[in-house]
Amino acid sequence: MRRSGTIIIRGIVQGVGFRPFVYAAARSLGIHGSVTNLGSEVIIHAEGEKFDEFLRKIRIGPRLSGIDDFLVYPLEGVIADDFRILESGPGNLTGLIPPDVAICEHCIADISEKGGHYSRYWATSCVDCGPRYSIIRALPYDRIRTTMDLFPPCPICEGEYTNPLLRRHHAQTIACARCGPTLTLMDRDGNSLTDTDTIQRAAELLDAGKILAIRGIGGFHIACIESAAERLKSLLGRTEQPLAIMAEYDIAEEMTIIHPEDAEILRSPARPIVVLEKRDHSAHETISNLHTIGVMLPYTGLHHLLFSHLTSPLLVMTSANSPGDPMITEIDQAMSRLRGTVEYFLTHNREIMNRCDDSVVRDGLIIRLSRGMAPKRSRVDLGEKAILAVGPELNANATIYNDGICITSPHIGNIRNPPTLRYLEETVDRLRTLTGITPEIIACDAHPQFLSTRYAKNLAEELGADLIPVQHHRAHIAAATVEECIGIAIDGVGYGDDQTVWGGEIFAGKVPEYARVGHLEEVLMPGGDTATRHPERMLYGIIQRDEILDLLKARGWNDVALSALAHQVERRFNTTTTTSTGRVLDAASALLGLCRERTYDGEPAMRLEAAAAQGSPTDWEIIIHDSGGTATLLTTHLMEKALTEYLPYTSELPMVRRRGVADIAASFQHNLARGIAHLAVLAAEENGIMKAALSGGVCYNRMIRRTICSELSDHGITPIINTEYPLGDGCISYGQTIMAGRR
Template structure:
């Protein structure tokens, strides 16, 4: 029996295309003296192997235990058959199918082997900016369709030379079946343009570009997912000039360092942060600047004016490594776009789109199919706490089995159509759900113009194509003014599921933590339309994916001028003062704001003209930031809160008074005592750091207090924290401490952002929950639920 020859048919699902899985199977089969074949198909990788039973058993075990490091096996199944007499093991041409179940690999940083060749004068790929192999290089951004093969990527128009063909077909070579493989002879080239778009005559465009950077120029540099705007971060004049040209007055810039050693000189880095910096994903990691950073980086204050955190990443493309070879250590690397527009990714659009910003353009002939910004992430208590999920992370799926488990025990149907969730208005992402997997998109941006909306629509169509999933339902924010919601309303013959903004925040946190609920949900952010028509943002819920009950909220105050109050925090300061007859405006605020503006907004508030009501904690932060004189005018979203956090004394134990009362069966948190005491301390000359520290600690105490009252009522012990306000690291830490001291289990974000970038996942989870339980569904046109 040990010598019995059998045949096994194997299907592998997960991230198994574009990561060297077929070559791995080929080598493993030869190692165990097996015959058969392996291929990519629309579900992943499929293979057949014949050999002795012990060899087959060892082979199957090794498929999991020895798989390529960049692969991720989600499902491995096999069926035994009688042998049919294979004589060799081969890699077959990929097979298409009508139902795509494959998971594409994210784009991967350049590996150490390719870097060594890039720097080796004797190698034929010396200084070749598109060097790659099976273990590294572009994946998601160049894939037009699946299966992942060269003919389905944007490099398909570059025919392999004889040398590259030999490597591609040589099983012993690490470029064996590496789809984007190329070399200087047969592959795409880079070139340098001046500000007018005229090609610069140079034998080495990369070296010439590096010289321009060192001389203080601003360059548009093509990356994996689009263009960056770059300058030498050591030159404060260049940093200031880039700020002025991009009209990015106060928002921090990210930097790219030549090495980890350079990062360690200017930033304090934990082991987990080091792990993220050097991971194959190569994200931007938010790190605290060292006090001595100015010695090594004179422009540090210009890079991050409002706090001591700096976004840092390491090079992840060969081109970026080459730019650093001539002595620079740090470059500003910010998204190549004008404020409010999506990142530029097409070569023909770069010069007109970035005219007046870039002095030169380092472009390349390899087309990008799907624009993708850099991921921004951080670490909170040894766990990743993501800010913007994009390159290197997308399109890795998130499992939604917890949503299905939540529906069990309730009347529900099995199975569901693909669902497309369109996200919110700010920091937009979309999410495609197929077979319990949520594919959250790359960062799209703020939908405040048609170009970004087109990017959303085009990205969603691409996902539907590569995952062969035509949505049977659309989920979207219930705010009718959002462009994503307006787009949803225009679609025909599809089920439409409006989702309340803050419900989606909590559901996203539950889904990524694999929790079926019910939970207590705390959603703190700047804005989101509530079910009562007011602007929510300081909310406490109890529930699960099929429905949430609003248990408590912060008291409503007027939002004078609507969105104008977001850009001018002093408006919220005035609103909170006028909302409490016992409070008075601090003298500093009276002096700073022009009397005529103050009078107009005062009348606006008192007469309720264009002043929707809001419970937003984000707007409460704005008010306190202005009252303390920290920020009266915000140049970017969240600036007032960022400055207030940066000013806080983290050691203070003081807590301001607040009140809790029941209004129409719901707990309402009154902030009038807090504001009154805070203003008194300002008048008495209390330090801003002490006031800010006490304010943060008070909010954390409020969360623990209200959650304790909800637990007494509902018996729930899990708390999900979501919403952009919880990107405030101090508030997050204080809140988690208070909740854990009270015996709660706290759920935090890690796979998607707490901000609106995570909304699409929550919308998708709620839509799936509603579909399965048939709660709150609204049918549209002719689509019918399957019986």
């Protein structure tokens, strides 16, 4: 039995209360020694009769920690008669800092306690909760290197901060109404409303139907009650886009179907938005006209205090920035951009150092990796060279690698405009500063015209790093697994090896060598990107038949527009080809009259899925051609079958047509998924590989994903789905890192 030792613990050990955790364990077991924090390492010198029990106790780690290595060496030298917490110092920084997390139950109790030190204080937190990444300036993580350094703690807070037996010991965000950040409520002209309790007044305004901008942990949200949702959408110019809500759990349960795994995610420290199925698909249509709605629980003290005053059961909550743009963090910027939309501003004076949007999850799968979940840290051996990957064009983030650790940033947005490009640059600079890493390899998308690709090229030249372009869909598969597999990459758009638009791809092999062995049929995109905004163009690109032109004419297309479309397709003028799964779903949505113009990303396919949720699928014929050793699924055949099924319903009454459309939508999704699965099965049998990785934004479609997985399993093939990173483009920077490292 050992009585002493030096213990080195590596991983996420900063900002999680590791030293107080070790101190409390040592005191309870009569252990002497010391504990210090050096970046990503905790070093403990310990001695005592119950040393082995001490090891077992600290091996668990505090709630927010993540332990990579737990090493015990012989103790050298003499230690003190008591147990001491020593100052933290610099060291290896690959542990980084944990993400911002929701207020814990203990702190909720503190703000609810009448007459307590933290009673009704909006920014109450402890070592187990509160802001982390959003406030950090530099490592190691101590108050002086965060945006809390401007708020010196009062004597009571200082006493708790310095007491190792209390849960606020070394809680860098400790604060109270006497010493901490303060709230201000203003009208759109900047006049402060100081006549009453700030939060109570804000709740009264919300209950009255007013629209407020609320500054949170990582940026501004726009909030209103349900009766004001339609007006808010109109003001934002997003009349069709579904919005998320914030509500207490019991209200969310009344509105939606919450499975146990959903409940666990909803209540997790990350508190993401969870996309849930409505109990009544037609309910709350002013918020979401889909069969689903995004729900998040209150996750800050401010939210809990607001709900304690609100009479309305829920708040509509949406990011104040335009879709794809960076979060708005500063009050002057918010007032300038939102003046025509927002009537009041509820803000605070704690600087947001690193902006962070809400994370989004559906069916346990990450849609947006951000607050509460990022920076995301993963262990993977990619060799000795440091790597930076800057991601794709849409839904981008960045990943940096060194010494067996990948760190992926929170969601950045769509790198199509200068502000988001600057945010990418800012994020990369922050990652490099916080980790102390200078990349020797920089990975980027293979598309030469992306702004992120140009940035990567310029940065590589500046640093003397190697530049490695990575094909989009191969990055998708690499992010899902490093094992040999059949790769199924189904999404909206990606630059292919042949310089066309890919998006329905089957690969075989092992990272970094994936051979393209199957794909969806190449179809036409009349007008290129215009066909993504107007999916009826995509429909005619797939089926060039008079029935489609007649259908479009009946919907209001004039003869000139129809003639121009027909000639454009015939002459292939400004018409590219694509194998995109997303574009095929768009065309099906247009055929069924569900979405004739896309007003937000993914709208046509999401409307198709919403309609299909009410229908029952039937099996259709699947046709696969072998073209030069590459299997091709004929999507034109599926679309023609859908057209044949749909035309008889065009003259039916709306109720009958709606039921028919639901069944056709369900059947189209079901059979497209069956066809994709058949491509993968053929590839598996030909290559002797019995594992298949699924990735791409189309995989969020529950019916498509489940149908593919079911078909694979029926043929003895094990499906692999990434639950640690988004299935959409939020996994690409990580996949690029894997591809570059394995090369």
